Amino acid sequence: DQQVKQNSPSLSVQEGRISILNCDYTNSMFDYFLWYKKYPAEGPTFLISISSIKDKNEDGRFTVFLNKSAKHLSLHIVPSQPGDSAVYFCAASTDNYGQNFVFGPGTRLSVLP
């Protein structure tokens, strides 16, 4: 039962270029979406969120886009930096309560110098 899918297990991008990480979900009741970043030997770190009343949220180099009709969201990182190399998890919930988040399997991003 994969309610949240990240179909690319890995992605390589050149430093300075745009990284686009994709996430698809199946539950139309999901209303709140988060992206987490995870380095090896560390726990996930919250990156950026978006609620269903918006279609875009921006924070510095990170922008999340939400297309509710397509049940799709994406994370854009511009410009990509080597320190962005990590596993990125998409998570979705019917509310903003941490216990209800459903995580995707993650995408490993490698930013090449």
Added chain:
Amino acid sequence: EPEVTQTPSHQVTQMGQEVILRCVPISNHLYFYWYRQILGQKVEFLVSFYNNEISEKSEIFDDQFSVERPDGSNFTLKIRSTKLEDSAMYFCASTVGRGGDTQYFGPGTRLTVL
């Protein structure tokens, strides 16, 4: 910057043994969570804890699991009789409020059941 800490970083145990995973949440946080990530799979919610009681738990969190806040600082996850499939990374997280975007995760404890 305040952080969530977890001990031990790696725990190896024999099947059927009890294990206790320890977490020290950020001091002014009120909501506490345990998640697990089986190797190569997604992060899964186990349980949330507020005001000294479980507020939500997933179907993974069966009778073999229990949580406790034995004092003002520690938050523990006990697995009563470990199974091979309990081998995973276990992450503790805490928040001031219930919002998922304010969760701080610990570095995790890798549990290996032999």
